[in-house]
Amino acid sequence: xxxxxxxxxxxxxxxxxxxxxxxxxxxxxxxxxxxxxxxxxxxxxxxxxxxxxxxxxxxxxxxxxxxxxxxxxxxxxxxxxxxxxxxxxxxxxxxxxxxxxxxxxxxxxxxxxxxxxxxxxxxxxxxxxxxxxxxxxxxxxxxxxxxxxxxxxxxxxxxxxxxxxxxxxxxxxxxxxxxxxxxxxxxxxxxxxxxxxxxxxxxxxxxxxxxxxxxxxxxxxxxxxxxxxxxxxxxxxxxxxxxxxxxxxxxxxxxxxxxxxxxxxxxxxxxxxxxxxxxxxxxxxxxxxxxxxxxxxxxxxxxxxxxxxxxxxxxxxxxxxxxxxxxxxxxxxxxxxxxxxxxxxxxxxxxxxxxxxxxxxxxxxxxxxxxxxxxxxxxxxxxxxxxxxxxxxxxxxxxxxxxxxxxxxxxxxxxxx
DNA sequence: TCTGGGGTCCTAGGACCC
DNA sequence: TCTGGGGTCCTAGGACCC
Numbered sequence: 046x047x048x049x050x051x052x053x054x055x056x057x058x059x060x061x062x063x064x065x066x067x068x069x070x071x072x073x074x075x076x077x078x079x080x081x082x083x084x085x086x087x088x089x090x091x092x093x094x095x096x097x098x099x100x101x102x103x104x105x106x107x108x109x110x111x112x113x114x115x116x117x118x119x120x121x122x123x124x125x126x127x128x129x130x131x132x133x134x135x136x137x138x139x140x141x142x143x144x145x146x147x148x149x150x151x152x153x154x155x156x157x158x159x160x161x162x163x164x165x166x167x168x169x170x171x172x173x174x175x176x177x178x179x180x181x182x183x184x185x186x187x188x189x190x191x192x193x194x195x196x197x198x199x200x201x202x203x204x205x206x207x208x209x210x211x212x213x214x215x216x217x218x219x220x221x222x223x224x225x226x227x228x229x230x231x232x233x234x235x236x237x238x239x240x241x242x243x244x245x246x247x248x249x250x251x252x253x254x255x256x257x258x259x260x261x262x263x264x265x266x267x268x269x270x271x272x273x274x275x276x277x278x279x280x281x282x283x284x285x286x287x288x289x290x291x292x293x294x295x296x297x298x299x300x301x302x303x304x305x306x307x308x309x310x311x312x313x314x315x316x317x318x319x320x321x322x323x324x325x326x327x328x329x330x331x332x333x334x335x336x337x338x339x340x341x342x343x344x345x346x347x348x349x350x351x352x353x354x355x356x357x358x359x360x361x362x363x364x365x366x367x368x369x370x371x372x373x374x375x376x377x378x379x380x381x382x383x384x385x386x387x388x389x390x391x392x393x394x395x396x397x398x399x400x401x402x403x404x405x406x407x408x409x410x411x412x413x414x415x416x417x418x419x420x421x422x423x424x425x426x427x428x429x430x431x432x433x434x435x436x437x438x439x440x441x442x443x444x445x446x447x448x449x450x451x452x453x454x455x456x457x458x459x460x461x462x
Numbered sequence: 463t464c465t466g467g468g469g470t471c472c473t474a475g476g477a478c479c480c
Numbered sequence: 481t482c483t484g485g486g487g488t489c490c491t492a493g494g495a496c497c498c
Contacts, residue, residue: 081464
């Protein structure tokens with residue numbers, strides 16, 4: 046029998062922080078989004094208090110303090126490093142897998158219900174021993190069902206195998222709103238049409254679902270029926286479609302210089318990421334936006350520029366990006382966020398031959414190689430090029446950041462005997 | 463006072479063409 | 481008063497996810 050497994054790390058960011066602070070086991074702990082804006086990871090103690098995912102920090106600050114909660118700003122270098130260890134460990138168990146997010150991956154299993162159950166327990170135990178963060182594994186016949194099974198795993202022993210029999214039994218009592226891919230809007234629309242449970246959707250006429258929800262609805266039907274539709278089947282090794290760097294400001298601003306500074310910073314980020322993937326981009330998009338919550342939300346916007354030739358050269362991208370900011374900028378709009386997205390990403394080595402190559406640029410690769418190495422070792426802004434972004438006037442606050450235990454020599458964890 | 467950042471995929475509608 | 485229809489391509493934005 047063929048199965049799909051989904052590994053998911055429990056309260057991942059919190060678990061990463063706890064890994065280096067054993068004293069925090071069992072203590073209420075949260076991790077905040079950038080700018081210390083929202084609660085994005087909660088320990089079980091916090092979930093038990095009923096504090097919802099994504100709530101603005103300022104709304105629950107007092108309640109958290111009353112329960113002596115440990116509060117952390119996001120420490121992404123740490124989470125990425127732990128993520129890599131989890132994925133390496135999974136790879137050691139199952140060979141190929143498809144990473145879905147920083148803390149999740151799909152993989153294939155074969156065998157009887159009982160065999161995959163045992164196997165999953167073995168995998169869970171090995172990863173937890175090797176890396177030290179708790180994980181859950183859900184197993185079923187499609188990805189959507191594996192995702193659902195993972196939810197059940199978290200309520201049980203950390204592993205749940207959802208075979209056909211069990212699933213058929215559960216269908217009438219599972220609300221569609223609990224299914225992966227069904228968000229608020231879709232759930233409401235389904236309900237408006239009398240579709241509330243999984244059974245409702247599975248017994249509905251396919252052509253009706255197609256008319257109402259399009260291809261996504263039909264796929265969902267197939268996934269829930271257990272037909273292996275593989276909606277995420279883009280193989281894991283495929284190069285990603287876009288790379289983004291974007292950030293909210295501490296305070297809104299209309300100052301074009303500050304916006305240019307922020308955009309220059311983001312261009313530096315995405316260009317370095319492109320180079321680390323040995324890739325180039327063919328399109329660059331710049332956005333400057335006001336607050337999503339005020340009267341200005343319809344102002345601001347984004348604009349895209351197609352590059353004459355694909356590039357990962359900070360200077361080339363910066364020239365384009367700065368022109369776009371100046372086009373987008375409008376007097377009086379209080380901008381709260383700025384960012385850069387590159388797409389049409391391709392492998393640098395397959396870059397098409399340039400008919401009119403600019404030979405002066407031939408030294409570029411060497412220059413960036415040195416810059417990326419130095420910045421990797423000493424911090425992102427040790428060396429910059431083209432424009433020195435001044436951070437102080439726009440960068441986010443990170444009041445509660447933990448040290449970069451695993452990725453920075455000066456902040457390594459200390460072991461006391 | 464204070465509401466994230468990084469992704470994917472799909473659709474609707476305009477521009478353009480014959 | 482009449483003033484096509486159908487196709488493709490592109491882009492902005494929506495919905496969803498973690």
